[in-house]
Amino acid sequence: MHTVTLFIPALFWPHASANHDAPIVRTLRTLIGRGDAGTSRCDDEQAWMCEQFGVPRQADWPAAPITLLGTGMLPAADFWLSADPVHLQVNRDQLILLAPETLSITDAEAVALCAALNRHFATDHFIFLAPQPHRWYLKTVQPARIQTHSLSRAIGHDIDRMLPEGEDRLAWHRIFNEVQMLLHAHPVNEEREQRGALAINSLWFSGGGTLPQASTSFEAVVGSSALARGLSKLADISFTSAEQGLTAIGASNVLIELRDTEIASTRLDPAAWKAALEDLERCWFAPLAGLLKKGRIRKVVIATVADGRSYSWSVSRMNMLRWWRSAAELNVPSRAD
Known part of the structure; x- marks a missing residue:
């Protein structure tokens, strides 16, 4: 039964x-x-x-390599993070995170932005992938020694207290800021803003780990x-x-x-x-x-x-x-x- x-x-x-x-x-x-x-x-x-x-939990719950497997890709033994495209909305002295699903991201936009990110972070040996327009991933050579908050917990909240923590937190805060500057100046976002769409102005890193x-x-x-x-x-x-x-x-x-x-x-x-x-x-x-x-x-x-x-x-x-x-x-x- x-x-x-x-x-x-x-x-x-x-x-x-x-x-x-x-x-x-x-x-x-x-x-x-x-x-x-x-x-x-x-x-x-x-x-x-x-x-x-x-x-088991690694530094994070290893959701990124598991979801990547679920999309039909093979994570192998590499370290993966979710790097989801989001909009950070200014609300007085807060930055409120809006979900990827609110942005109507096209395949072409995702490909163009990931290509720009890969060029910028080439010396770090980062590889950004977008198997779906609203779900992106980042492969790194070295495991990120950080603990993160999942996207679902961050949506609708001020991100100030939800940034990565852990041994490598300062490095990842720098990466977080670099990503924002790159996205802000990218032609994709210039075009989106001209037609009144919200900019894809940040990435949300979470769920890092290797396939368990x-x-x-x-x-x-x-x-x-x-x-x-x-x-x-x-x-x-x-x-x-x-x-x-x-x-x-x-x-x-x-x-x-x-x-x-x-x-x-x-x-x-x-x-x-x-x-x-x-x-x-x-x-x-x-x-x-x-x-x-x-x-x-x-x-x-x-x-x-x-x-x-x-x-x-x-x-x-x-x-x-x-x-x-x-x-x-x-x-x-x-x-x-």
Whole structure:
């Protein structure tokens, strides 16, 4: 009988400044309210995924080489960092990071900017790659001895307290500044600004490491991200696109990664986040609750990460009989430190 684990980044709206109507997700609230709750420290979504596959933290969680593998490229034994193209927006005395997805970067722009970066950093033996216009990578000869914050944690926040830390931090702060100066003066950004588009004025470095080994108790992964695809390749288990819906559930212990809410969150769009969560209610939460009540599946686990902690709710058929448990509010659970 199936155990289904749903991992949903941005299950809770992560940007406190936004006002929005609460999503109508009665089944989700019931599942959370009646489930057995658990919580533990967890840096972010990348850390959660790595931990499920037994991937240890290096200086960082090595998300960059894993996602590169998930895009179909071979990281080999090299050291890789994510070097995602972003816009830093001045807000009084802050620099707020806007996600790559908000920039509508073209293939030609990505190729031109990476070529300029490769020329500039040739003596450092840096190689910038853009297998996708909004996802770039950097290969270095020497491992970067830094700890970084993932892109998902930095989006919508002031970057001042989120710059690289560690033994090589000063060198990477210099690189960060050099990148900004190069991008600012590049014709690609001059053209973007002339047509009213946001400049690609910085890169966000994160997830550095070499390709690890992986193993997991999951027998299959259903998802959409390059990270999930890369981890499934490392663990030698099947990967199916989440677009196939419930028909993708074939194994008895399956991890389902649903990133629709995260995509809306990266765009700082609360209306889209609300719509995405309501779509998940129709396509996943309500049907799975029905299968649970009928005894067709053994257990549903809902998991997310927020504010440096992971949260999970394990729901069995017996849990669904807890009629006295009220539906949960859709907020980050309070906890005693």
